[in-house]
Amino acid sequence: MRVKICGITNLEDALVAIEAGADALGFVFYPDSPRYIDPAKAAMIVADLPPFVERVGLFVNASKDFIEEVCKATNMSLAQLHFDVDEEFIESLAIKALPVVRARSKDDIKRFANRYRLVDAYVPQFGGAGKRVALEWFEGVDCSKIILAGGLTPQNVGEVKKYDFYGVDVSSGVEAKKGKKDPKKVREFIAKAKFE
C-alpha cells in the first residue's frame, strides 16, 4: 500500500517521512487550512527533496489557472482536488489530477470508479479533520484505484489493509500539533501501512 503524508510545512517533516518510506508528500495550498503553505516555501522544500518522491498539491475551490500556476511554480507532480469537479475539468488541467470523493454514503464511493481517486469522509470544512469513512462501505468494492483518507492513525491503519486500497493518505493522525508532524507517529504509521 502506498502512503502519502499530507500537510507538509517544513523540510524536516518531509525528510522524516521520506526516510520512513513515504511515497508522496502533500502540500496544502488552501489558505483557510492550519496546514497552509505558501507556494514560495513549498518550492524551496521541494527543491531539497531527493528523487522518486511524488509531490502533491492540495486545492480547495481553486480555479484551473491557479492550480496550474501553483503546481508549475512549486514543481508539484499531482494535484489533489478537494472540491466538486467533473471529468471535463480534470482532463482540461495541464497537471495530472486526483479527484477527491467526500463520501457521505456507500453510493458516493462509486464516483470516478474508472479513475484513481481519493475517498475522504465528508466534512463541511473540506478535510483534514480526522473524520473516518465507514469501512463497511468498501465491502465488495474494487479498491485498487482508491486512496483512503480521513481519520487514519498509526493505531487504525492496520485494519484497512484487508481492503487492498491503492494507498492511504494521512495528515492530522501523524501530527504533534496542527501543521507540525510527530516523527514517531509518521514512522509508526508508514511501518504499519507498508511493512507489517
Ligand SMILES: O=C(O)c1ccccc1N[C@@H]1O[C@H](COP(=O)(O)O)[C@@H](O)[C@H]1O
Ligand atoms: O489538511 C488540511 O488542512 C486539509 C484542508 C482542506 C482539505 C483537505 C485537507 N486535508 C486532507 O484531508 C484528508 C483527511 O485528513 P486527516 O488525515 O483526516 O487529517 C487528507 O487527504 C488530507 O490530505
